[in-house]
Amino acid sequence: MVAVAELTFPVAFGLTLLVEVPIWTVLLRATAVPPVAAVRTAVVVNVVSHPVLWFVLVPWLDAVTGTTVAAVALAEGLVWSFEAGLAARLVHRSFGLLLGVSASANLASIGVGLLLGAAL
Numbered sequence: 001m002v003a004v005a006e007l008t009f010p011v012a013f014g015l016t017l018l019v020e021v022p023i024w025t026v027l028l029r030a031t032a033v034p035p036v037a038a039v040r041t042a043v044v045v046n047v048v049s050h051p052v053l054w055f056v057l058v059p060w061l062d063a064v065t066g067t068t069v070a071a072v073a074l075a076e077g078l079v080w081s082f083e084a085g086l087a088a089r090l091v092h093r094s095f096g097l098l099l100g101v102s103a104s105a106n107l108a109s110i111g112v113g114l115l116l117g118a119a120l
Contacts, residue, residue, distance in 0.1 A: 009054055009055075015109070017043070019109040020042065020105040020109050021042040022042075023042075023104060024038070024041065024105050025039050025042050027104065027105075028042070028091060028101065031091075031093055037090070038091075041087050041091050044090065045086050045087055045090075045102070048082075048086060049079045053076070053079050057074075057079070058071050058072055058075045061074050072110075079102070079106065080106055084098035
């Protein structure tokens, strides 16, 4: 996790979009969301949630918990719920379904970040 935390915001955000937008798009398309709405939703949930995760939730939870690993885990859980709620309003699918989509996309993104961090 330390190496991931050393990424700059623009790099982390770019990687997040690169990994998560295709996952969101494919999974939303599997629920009959039109292509443009699927891509738009994928981008919007990330543009709204990623800065809050990076600049607010992780630093605050790190201060509260005293550990970056716990802070990231808690922050990610909050982000998954937020993204699912926002996506539900945008594409009119169930919160539970979209929670799974958000968790899938975010776990993939975290995995890529961990692999990248290990390679640095």
